[in-house]
Amino acid sequence: MNKDRFERYNLFEELAAKHATQIYNTACWLAGNYHDAQDLAQETLIRAMKGFNRYNPNLPFDRWIYRIMYNLYVDAFRYQKKRKFEPLDENYNEEVHAKVPTGAISSVKDMPDKILEAEELRLQIQEALNSLPHDFRMVVILCDVEGLSYEEISQVMDCSIGTIRSRIHRARRMLRKKLAKYLSYAEKK
Amino acid sequence: MTCEAIQALLSAYIDGELLPHEKEQLEKHLNDCARCLRECHSLSQTKRLLRSMPDYEIPEDLIPELNDIAEENYAYYAGPETNFLVRFWKPAVMTGLSLAVLVFVTLWFLNLSGSKSKKPLVAESGRTMEESLKIVKKKVDFEPVIPTSLPEGYKFDSGSVFNVREGERVVHFGFTNGKNRFYLSEGRTELIPIDAQVITLRNGRQGHLSVDNNTSILHWASDDLNFTLMGDVPHQTLINTADSFK
Numbered sequence: 001m002n003k004d005r006f007e008r009y010n011l012f013e014e015l016a017a018k019h020a021t022q023i024y025n026t027a028c029w030l031a032g033n034y035h036d037a038q039d040l041a042q043e044t045l046i047r048a049m050k051g052f053n054r055y056n057p058n059l060p061f062d063r064w065i066y067r068i069m070y071n072l073y074v075d076a077f078r079y080q081k082k083r084k085f086e087p088l089d090e091n092y093n094e095e096v097h098a099k100v101p102t103g104a105i106s107s108v109k110d111m112p113d114k115i116l117e118a119e120e121l122r123l124q125i126q127e128a129l130n131s132l133p134h135d136f137r138m139v140v141i142l143c144d145v146e147g148l149s150y151e152e153i154s155q156v157m158d159c160s161i162g163t164i165r166s167r168i169h170r171a172r173r174m175l176r177k178k179l180a181k182y183l184s185y186a187e188k189k
Numbered sequence: 190m191t192c193e194a195i196q197a198l199l200s201a202y203i204d205g206e207l208l209p210h211e212k213e214q215l216e217k218h219l220n221d222c223a224r225c226l227r228e229c230h231s232l233s234q235t236k237r238l239l240r241s242m243p244d245y246e247i248p249e250d251l252i253p254e255l256n257d258i259a260e261e262n263y264a265y266y267a268g269p270e271t272n273f274l275v276r277f278w279k280p281a282v283m284t285g286l287s288l289a290v291l292v293f294v295t296l297w298f299l300n301l302s303g304s305k306s307k308k309p310l311v312a313e314s315g316r317t318m319e320e321s322l323k324i325v326k327k328k329v330d331f332e333p334v335i336p337t338s339l340p341e342g343y344k345f346d347s348g349s350v351f352n353v354r355e356g357e358r359v360v361h362f363g364f365t366n367g368k369n370r371f372y373l374s375e376g377r378t379e380l381i382p383i384d385a386q387v388i389t390l391r392n393g394r395q396g397h398l399s400v401d402n403n404t405s406i407l408h409w410a411s412d413d414l415n416f417t418l419m420g421d422v423p424h425q426t427l428i429n430t431a432d433s434f435k
Contacts, residue, residue: 021244028245038248122242143204144239150206161206169200169232176235183234185241 012052015061016045022062022146023069029141030073032130043076044069063148066156070138121182128178136171143168190214192225199229203236318362321348325360331414333360333375338433340426342366364420371405371420371427378415391432398424407431 016023027041028034047068048055055064129137135157142148142156150164157164176183195218201207202215219226318335325333328350339345347363359376385397385408396409407418407427411434418427 020247024247025244037245121238125239125242140239144236145242147240150201150204165201165206166197168204169197172200172232172235175239176231179235179238183231183238185238 008052011057012049016048019062019065023065026066026069026141026146029126029129029145030069030134030137032126040069040073040076043072047072060152062146063152063156066142066146066148067158070157073138074134121185124179124182128175131178132171132174136167136174139164139167140171140175190218192218192222195219195222195225196228199225199232200236203229203233318345318348321345321362324348325350329358329360329376331377334414334434335362336373336430336433337435338430339364340366340422340429343371346370369421371418371422371430373430374417374419375414377413388428390428394431396428396431398428400424 023044024037024041027044028037031037031040044065048065051068055061129140132140138157139153142153143150148156150161150168153164154161195215198207198211198215202212207215219229322333322335325348343364343366345362346365347361349361350358359374359378362373364371364373385399385406388396388398390396390409394409394411396407399406403421404419405422405424405427407424409416409431416431416434418430420427
């Protein structure tokens with residue numbers, strides 16, 4: 001194997017490891033279920049690895065990865081029959097209850113009903129995101145979950161900042177309607 | 190500006206994306222318009238709700254899978270096969286195994302040439318061999334086995350699963366003493382090494398032993414599985430390791 005390729009491969013590994021949580025997190029919110037999220041994250045990494053010789057190290061790696069992921073999602077997942085929405089933890093109830101501490105409860109946030117409430121909220125948000133068109137969903141994930149600027153999002157999705165502005169606004173209004181009864185939860189955080 | 194025009198800018202305002210003059214106009218309007226202020230507040234709550242969600246945790250079994258993909262596509266990235274492979278394995282077998290063995294050998298030669306040690310795609314979790322066995326078992330349709338003892342000074346280093354071809358996987362464990370390294374590969378794919386010395390392992394199993402450029406290779410079959418030990422170690426190290434299998 002030539003040295004240059006080996007060094008580029010090591011660089012890919014470092015970057016992918018550094019962004020692994022972001023990649024998987026975005027895949028989860030975008031795909032909406034555990035199985036598709038896992039496939040999407042893995043396919044994204046495969047495609048990124050194979051195309052890494054075209055990657056410019058001066059550009060942010062996460063933006064490049066998000067773009068690959070979004071294109072993959074649109075191509076591969078958009079036309080698949082939508083899977084029935086299921087919790088991202090397959091053994092949802094067992095998983096949630098496994099988090100309940102058996103010893104003394106040291107703070108309010110460890111209380112069992114708080115844990116269940118947080119998981120229920122995550123499911124509701126996921127369901128609301130799943131109801132959005134894929135381009136609206138992506139902009140909201142990139143802006144509100146991953147914290148990208150409009151300019152950064154426009155680079156990922158290859159469209160104007162004006163388009164991003166409009167999509168985020170429309171997406172948020174749709175989400176607000178679906179999540180109306182949970183909005184006060186944001187105040188508690 | 191009308192309320193409709195103002196409300197169209199509210200998300201951008203909440204995200205800090207308005208131009209200075211837009212922001213000034215909007216804030217002036219909000220000071221006087223309770224309706225638009227309520228709209229702004231509810232959109233802001235919606236954003237905060239999403240922001241408040243913690244990241245999904247990467248599942249335990251995703252990490253070995255990501256490693257598998259890295260290893261598998263490392264070969265894709267690595268380029269043409271080496272002469273060593275062409276000489277050692279029969280071409281028919283090589284067709285089936287070239288991917289897994291290419292990775293195996295390429296990793297080995299990189300270590301020999303003193304290259305920087307390869308980091309896993311995702312940070313190793315420091316698993317024991319038994320923990321790694323539990324994880325790889327879920328990924329294959331056979332019962333992988335591990336040696337019951339290792340040569341002195343050696344310890345388990347890595348475990349992963351390769352896709353050889355559609356529906357066929359090979360389990361791969363690495364061991365090191367900090368200086369030298371050897372690998373155990375096991376799977377259903379049949380290997381027929383050429384120019385190998387036939388030896389008898391414990392329990393009467395037949396092994397095929399060969400050497401190439403200081404790399405010792407020991408192959409044997411047991412219970413429908415094929416095993417290969419390979420590394421820059423003395424023959425006897427591989428033989429003792431093979432003998433430790435139940």
